[in-house]
Amino acid sequence: MKFKFLHPRDEIIEIINRIYMNGMTTTSGGNLSILDDDGSIWITPKGVDKGTLAPSDIIRVFSDGKHEGIHEPSSEFPFHLAIYKARPDIKAIVHAHPPALVSFAITRKIPDTHIIPKASEICGKVGYAKYALPGSDKLGKVIADIFKNGHETVLMENHGIVTVGNSLMHAFQRLETLDFCARLTLKANILGKVKVLSKRELELSRKGFLLGTFKHSHPSSNEKDIRKRMITLIRRSYDQNLFTSLEGTFSARISGNEFLITPFGMDRKYLNVEDLVLIKNGKKEIGTTPSRSVKLHIALYKKNPDLNAIIIAHPPNILAFGVSGVKFDSRTIPESFLVLRDIPILPYGLEFNYGDKTGNRLTGIISEKTPIVICENSCVIVTGNSLLQSYDRLEVAEFSAKSVIASKAIGEIVPIGKFEIDELEKAFDL
Ligand SMILES: [Zn+2]
16 A cells, blocks of 8 residues: 555544554544645544544644544644644654553663663654643643754653654554564563663664566466465564564565565565565576565575475564573473474574574574574574464464463463473374
């Protein structure tokens, strides 16, 4: 979907639906706005159900203060106006009360975006606004002053979050990423102590890649079939909170040295079959930009001939183990042990270094007996002999991790015993 061709009314509806469906706002909470070229502001209405908003519900407020539309503009219009006045570069604003970020707002803490790569780049500087009455000019001034200081995201004390951007999608991606950091931190803290990445460690993730190119002219029917199945699972990964709009890599082997991979920087929710990038003999299809981890995929396929699909994801429950460094034990229920086996946590940075000694360490660890690894403060790498097997492993890993974290509220986990594990291994020929 090309957002730049959407009318502001439609853009607001598209994003509010994503926020609502992702559980980041209630029907009454939160508001969104877009600054138009003529200085007027398109904004969500006051007191209308966020679950059923239509483009015709969106209000346009002109620079003289008059408004057009069938409702009143949001009661938080004053702070939207104050922000646009304070920072002319801002073209869109999102305000919401996502539960994880509200946990930070009510304990009066700012989520740290340095717990995973890229989050601090996406979110920018996170500021903190002292409490003020909702809808008041005072609240507008407090928030606008913080944005004026160069912050891109502001946590509102005992209230919620405001993010801004050069487009509504940009502001949404900041909200989504900061909310992800908040959820990850909450979960990791239940398990142990959260590790924060240093500047030098964050630099590692920015390593670029160079690939030769080739002209792709005639896709086979097998390739078309794989493209279709990949898109179905990528969209499902987004809907199941296994991927975020910008994070999540999926690849599938077509044959030999030929595989398809997700593109870099494109919204996972709207990916289409033609957006997937073909890699052949270590080269990319001309005019395309594959995911940044493409060289790791090339190395893994080369090393493991039976491997046919790889997913690199950031689901908050399983990644909480990678951020706290607490070992994940899959001996919870038979399904988890059979599907996941032993999941090691690898030291941060191995996933960015391939082709050298450390990179060979990672490709050497992943095998049929160790199909999943957690990369410290970074991601989960899931492999399988088919698209569905890799996807299932990712889902089972996330579900199992969720149960382990939730169980902390009621008592100690009792893992399946050695006798039962031996019995499972014999019965399933592991
Ligand atoms: Zn609010």
